[in-house]
Structures are given as structure tokens and as C-alpha cells.
Amino acid sequence: EAGVAQSPRYKIIEKRQSVAFWCNPISGHATLYWYQQILGQGPKLLIQFQNNGVVDDSQLPKDRFSAERLKGVDSTLKIQPAKLEDSAVYLCASSLIPNNEQFFGPGTRLTVL
Amino acid sequence: RKEVEQDPGPFNVPEGATVAFNCTYSNSASQSFFWYRQDCRKEPKLLMSVYSSGNEDGRFTAQLNRASQYISLLIRDSKLSDSATYLCAQAGTALIFGKGTTLSVSS
Numbered sequence: 469e470a471g472v473a474q475s476p477r478y479k480i481i482e483k484r485q486s487v488a489f490w491c492n493p494i495s496g497h498a499t500l501y502w503y504q505q506i507l508g509q510g511p512k513l514l515i516q517f518q519n520n521g522v523v524d525d526s527q528l529p530k531d532r533f534s535a536e537r538l539k540g541v542d543s544t545l546k547i548q549p550a551k552l553e554d555s556a557v558y559l560c561a562s563s564l565i566p567n568n569e570q571f572f573g574p575g576t577r578l579t580v581l
Numbered sequence: 582r583k584e585v586e587q588d589p590g591p592f593n594v595p596e597g598a599t600v601a602f603n604c605t606y607s608n609s610a611s612q613s614f615f616w617y618r619q620d621c622r623k624e625p626k627l628l629m630s631v632y633s634s635g636n637e638d639g640r641f642t643a644q645l646n647r648a649s650q651y652i653s654l655l656i657r658d659s660k661l662s663d664s665a666t667y668l669c670a671q672a673g674t675a676l677i678f679g680k681g682t683t684l685s686v687s688s
Contacts, residue, residue, distance in 0.1 A: 501676075510585075510668050510678030511625065524675050559624060567672045568613065572624040 472573030480579045486548035489576045493562030503559040550580045587679035602682045604669035605651045613672035618665045659686045
């Protein structure tokens with residue numbers, strides 16, 4: 469069974485630029501999550517989708533971050549404009565049942581200069 | 582938002598040792614807990630799920646103590662390959678992760 473796919477794996481941008489990340493969850497998983505993991509910290513939930521609807525985006529900095537999952541499968545996360553403190557690994561995860569066992573993709577390592 | 586606390590370590594143990602990590606949580610209503618393993622520069626991988634008092638899988642045992650609001654992970658007969666960061670997570674309206682505990686197993 470294919471796991472969660474993410475791209476790109478690495479991205480380096482300058483502050484105030486824009487960046488987008490893509491995620492394809494495990495087939496059949498209706499729930500999709502985007503996390504931010506800063507070095508030395510645990511993953512922090514940014515947004516949770518159930519099919520194509522947002523369940524929880526309370527920790528998403530909505531002035532610069534946006535995410536969508538238009539057809540209930542793939543998802544994109546965008547940052548515009550990026551700040552230095554956005555440097556982190558952005559992890560996508562999916563689960564069959566909300567807030568049950570989650571499976572993570574390899575992540576996108578973002579460096580903002 | 583409810584918090585999950587872990588001792589960051591590092592825990593340095595020799596091969597063959599038994600080591601235990603604790604994770605305290607604040608949301609007493611939570612029904613599900615998870616232990617993840619994360620290798621350096623890799624994604625977290627699910628190690629164990631804990632839905633009732635505990636779970637066991639080979640050398641790994643997870644225990645849930647609802648009265649004291651903590652879960653523990655016990656690793657018996659440690660291997661070099663067990664060296665990693667272990668994250669605990671509590672399920673509520675979302676998964677809340679601790680910062681992780683680093684384990685280093687040496688020969």
C-alpha cells in the first residue's frame with residue numbers, strides 16, 4: 469500500500485516570497501492533516517480536513533497560510549509571504565478515522581532566508 | 582489547548598537495557614493515545630496505539646494510568662536500532678504531540 473506522498477522534499481526561499489506544498493494521502497483516508505514541526509518540538513497541527521471540509525484550522529496563521537483540499541483527495545498548503553520563523557518541516561498525515569492512527573508523509577523541509 | 586509533557590532526555594542506555602519513558606497529559610476526557618518513533622530528519626512513524634489500560638508488541642509495552650494522567654513506554658532488551666526520538670500523542674479534538682524523548686542506545 470502506498471504511503472502519504474509529499475512534494476517538494478526541500479525548499480529554500482527568501483523571506484516575503486511565496487511557497488506551496490503538495491500532499492497526496494493514503495488511498496481511502498478521508499481525514500488529512502498538515503503539521504508544522506520546528507526543530508526540537510513535536511508536530512503542531514495547522515489544519516485538519518475531513519474530505520474537502522475544514523474541521524480544525526484554529527492554529528493556522530490565516531494572514532499568511534492557506535490550505536485547500538478541493539476534491540477531497542490531494543491537498544496544498546501555501547505560505548504567502550514567508551517569514552524567517554516559518555522555517556520548519558511541514559508534515560502531511562492522513563487517517564481512516566478522524567484523530568485515530570495517523571500516518572505521516574516524508575515532509576517538506578522549508579528554509580526561509 | 583491541552584498540553585502533553587515529555588521528559589526530553591536524552592536517555593543514554595547500553596544495549597540490552599530496559600528503559601521507560603513517561604508522558605503526562607492534561608485532557609482527562611481523551612480516550613486514545615499514541616506513541617510514535619521519529620528518526621533524525623525523518624517523519625514520525627506509528628509505534629503503538631493505546632486505547633485502554635495498555636498495549637504490548639514484542640519488546641515494547643505501553644501503559645495508561647488514567648488516575649495520574651500519564652502514559653508510559655517501556656522498551657526491553659534495547660537494541661542499537663532503537664535509538665530515536667519517541668513522541669507521545671493524545672487524541673482529543675485533534676492530536677496533541679509532546680516534544681519527544683530522545684533515546685540513545687550504545688554498544
